[in-house]
Amino acid sequence: MKLLDLSSGASYFRSPDAAIAAAITALQEGKTYYGPSEGDATLRQTIAARYAQANVTVAPEQVMVTPGTKHALFNLITVLLREGDEVVIPTPAWFGFYELLKYSKGKLVTIETKQEQNYSLTPDDIRRVLTPNSRILLLTNPGNPTGRIYSKTELESILALLHDFPELYLISDEIYDLDTYGKPFTSALACQGPQERIIVVNGFSKNFAMSGWRIGYMVGPETIVQQSTDFQASTYSGVSQFIQDAAVATLQQQDNALPPMLEVLKENRQLMKEGLSAIPGISFFEPEGAYYFFPDMRAYIGKQNSDGQTIATTQDLCNYLEQQHKLKVANGDLFGGIGHVRMSFAVEKPVLQQAMDKLRNALQQLKPALSTNNK
Ligand code: PMP
Secondary structure, X not given: OXXXXXXXXXXXXXXXXXXXXXXXXXXXXXXXXXXXXOOOHHHHHHHHHHHHOOOOOOOHHHEEEEXXXXXXXXXXXXXXXXXXXXXXXXEOOOHHHHHHHOOOOOEEEEXXXXXXXXXXXXXXXXXXXXXXXXXXXXXXXXXXXXXXXXOXXXXXXXXXXXXXXXXXXXXXXXXXXXXXXXXXXXOHHHOOOOHHHEEEEEEOOOOOOOHHHOXXXXXXXHHHHHHHHHHHXXXXXXXXXXXXXXXXXXXXXXXXXXXXXXXXXHHHHHHHHHHHHOOOOOXXXXXXXXXXXXXXXXXXXXXXXXXXXXXXXXXXXXXXXXXXXXXXXXXXXXXXXXXXXXXXXXXXXXXXXXXXXXXXXXXXXXXXXXXXXXX
């Protein structure tokens, strides 16, 4: 039996033809040298133009190209954080943030948001944890793993907090900004707020199925871009030129690649929604963006499998699904959503269909644990 894997953050789609063709051409032209540390001029220009479509004026000098969004984040936490600074992250959030912070001077401060409240995040929720040491408020929009999109009004009310905290920056991770299903998405760059302290990170891994190319970017104040460029020049140099050429072609021809991918994602989202709705005891927030469901599985934690073993934790549930049913999902505890699992619907349709059947069967087989009185 083949493992059905819904745990990955990478989609199954092929990278755009435009990216592949441009990279091959660039390689044949001998573009195998260091790319400029701040990024290729045409790529910076093309990224800036992407925001102009949303009526945001971004100068190419405000854009820096990085080897993945991860590295954009790492650049930023390196240049912004001072000893004792705090990084505020609403949870559930992508576990990669916690991993990155291990290698920084920052101290993680979390704000729990809840499925029952549609993962809402109010300025009051944030204000409660802010201190003079708060340096970065890190939002993910659309959210991974929640799929929550913060509206323009929500973002602007959150950004208003920055006026009371002059040392605080907002970093908005918008890596899933094109994977949306109807609710309008607004970049933090298009919101009212202190522009000198708003930074967006983004990349090609999710929107364009290019995770292995390692390319992303940041858009923010020129001073921060310059400091990050200095850090990147010292550590990484620049993203390979042929990869940057591929990124330019991807953005210029995105209208060919995106609609078919989005069509599949829309259908798959519906399939997963129906599959989850057919399982008793599971509740979930319907994702507005990204490509995951993050269902609450607590109704099944505490039950027993057919061998009489108790599923005591989310990890036990993940192990049970993987080992006994060949279905792999990600443990939501790692994202700060205790008792949840993250399931990607950016997989091939037959895989998704089989996975939903398997999940239903596997959970049906779990029985209430026998209490010790029954022995
Ligand atoms: N931010 C978020 C929210 C992500 O989900 C991921 C990948 N899972 C990343 C950043 C990292 O992206 P990249 O591949 O561009 O480094």
